Amino acid sequence: xxxxxxxxxxxxxxxxxxxxxxxxxxxxxxxxxxxxxxxxxxxxxxxxxxxxxxxxxxxxxxxxxxxxxxxxxxxxxxxxxxxxxxxxxxxxxxxxxxxxxxxxxxxxxxxxxxxxxxxxxxxxxxxxxxxxxxxxxxxxxxxxxxxxxxxxxxxxxxxxxxxxxxxxxxxxxxxxxxxxxxxxxxxxxxxxxxxxxxxxxxxx
Numbered sequence: 464x465x466x467x468x469x470x471x472x473x474x475x476x477x478x479x480x481x482x483x484x485x486x487x488x489x490x491x492x493x494x495x496x497x498x499x500x501x502x503x504x505x506x507x508x509x510x511x512x513x514x515x516x517x518x519x520x521x522x523x524x525x526x527x528x529x530x531x532x533x534x535x536x537x538x539x540x541x542x543x544x545x546x547x548x549x550x551x552x553x554x555x556x557x558x559x560x561x562x563x564x565x566x567x568x569x570x571x572x573x574x575x576x577x578x579x580x581x582x583x584x585x586x587x588x589x590x591x592x593x594x595x596x597x598x599x600x601x602x603x604x605x606x607x608x609x610x611x612x613x614x615x616x617x618x619x620x621x622x623x624x625x626x627x628x629x630x631x632x633x634x635x636x637x638x639x640x641x642x643x644x645x646x647x648x649x650x651x652x653x654x655x656x657x658x659x660x661x662x663x664x665x666x667x
Contacts, residue, residue: 521616524554525647526561526587527638528610528621533598546599546606549592550584553648558587559615565599568607581613611641619647622665628654635663 533545548565552558561584570577582597606625612618618641626633635651651663658664 520556521558521614522554522556524552524556524558524589524616525614525619525638526550526552526558526584526612527636527648528563528565528623529592529634529636530599530606530623530625532632542602542604544601544604544606546601548595548597548599550587550595551592552587552589555589556616557589561585561587561612561614564611565597566609566611567601568609569603569605618642624655624663624665626656628656637663637665 528548528550530546530548533547550561550563562581563584564579564581566579567577582595584593584595587593604625604627606623608621608623610621610623612621620639620641622635622637622639624635633652633655635655636649637646638648639646655663
């Protein structure tokens with residue numbers, strides 16, 4: 464014991480340093496855990512705020528049209544069609560105050576002046592397709608429509624194309640954001656005409 468006594472102060476200093484280091488480490492662990500919980504809570508609050516905002520604005524939801532062929536609009540020419548749009552909702556949030564303007568690209572290229580009015584589609588909840596009271600007289604079997612949408616959550620454009628292949632309807636739809644051209648959705652019948660590269664020519 465007498466041999467240890469001279470080193471006692473040094474031993475106490477070392478033990479104190481060890482205990483101090485352990486204390487600092489433990490405090491750091493507790494602080495890290497606290498910061499992690501705080502960050503998780505902040506992320507959850509931000510997520511809930513975004514969720515609430517999306518419920519009010521419509522978030523990243525959008526809609527598009529498909530068309531039901533009602534009948535010929537001409538008793539003599541079966542190529543003349545009457546089309547009824549139905550509206551399909553995409554996304555988990557309701558859409559509010561939706562307007563749609565349907566532009567016939569073929570008539571536009573021919574310089575035919577049309578009154579392409581905006582149709583009020585109203586509020587659209589997620590779920591089944593919504594019927595409309597819109598009736599479109601279309602002369603010819605090929606359909607090339609660009610449909611411009613506006614709602615509380617923004618604007619987007621649908622390119623709708625319809626062809627008759629072996630006396631059956633084949634359709635293609637592409638939807639992009641209006642402000643930056645980001646593609647939101649694309650769908651086409653397997654037999655819809657494509658170019659040599661296998662892609663659909665949306666500007667045809």
